Amino acid sequence: MKRLATLLSLNLILVACGGGGDADSSAEEPAAEPAPAPAANAGPSMPGGAMTMPDWYSYDEGSNAVEITLTAGQTSRNNYWNYNGAINGEIAVTVPVGATVTINMVNNDPAMAHSVGVSREMANFAMVNPEPVFPGSITDNPQSMTQGGLPGETQTITFTPDEAGDYTLVCFVPGHSAVGMWIYFVVSAEGEAGVQGQPAA
Ligand SMILES: [Cu+2]
Structure with missing residues (x-):
């Protein structure tokens, strides 16, 4: 009887995990935003601010x-x-x-x-x-x-x-x-x- 109970609870855990996983992924998909474009090799951003006229x-x-x-x-x-x-x-x-x-x-x-x-x-x-x-x-x-x-x-x-x-x-x-x-x-x-x-x- 104890063995059956253990098997049953294992089964429940497996079902719960499976179900939980599905629920998680379906919940995440709509909320997921596109990843930002990779900045590989990008240089530093262009300086802004006041336009100056140096002596050169x-x-x-x-x-x-x-x-x-x-x-x-x-x-x-x-x-x-x-x-x-x-x-x-x-x-x-x-x-x-x-x-x-x-x-x-x-x-x-x-x-x-x-x-x-x-x-x-x-x-x-x-x-x-x-x-x-x-x-x-x-x-x-x-x-x-x-x-x-x-x-x-x-x-x-x-x-x-x-x-x-x-x-x-x-x-x-x-x-x-x-x-x-x-x-x-x-x-x-x-x-x-x-x-x-x-x-x-
Ligand atoms: Cu050079």
Whole structure:
């Protein structure tokens, strides 16, 4: 009699578990929300806040011309692999769509060649395609460690960004953008000009 009781209660437990499981899953399904999109490889978000006009950025409204000086290795931060001290999208440089944009890239790194150019890459900087987004928007020999922008040299590019949107300015020397040598570049349909964000202290 005791054995039968044990079997019966086991049976009840099994039924309860089975029933409970079904009830749980059917109760959860309607409430379940779609999982958020994975953020794998996503870069930091673009800096917002006040648009500033640092001394390395100038905009002439009359001629619709922007001139930007980016110093590669301005500080020793990130092994000199920074633009004006910024890495990893800490600053966003905005230019009006259709403006004539000149970027002077000064290489202040005591040891390494660097390059700069506009890229559509926004998330995965491990291997950035060195194709210019706009004609002329990338320095010569951008992947070369011996024929690009060498220490002490200045390279100048001039181009007209004719498509508004969010882009990046990256160094194409292998490995550099992967460890943070990139900043945001915004082509503004509203004609905005200036810089947002700042290098982390
Ligand atoms: Cu570099």
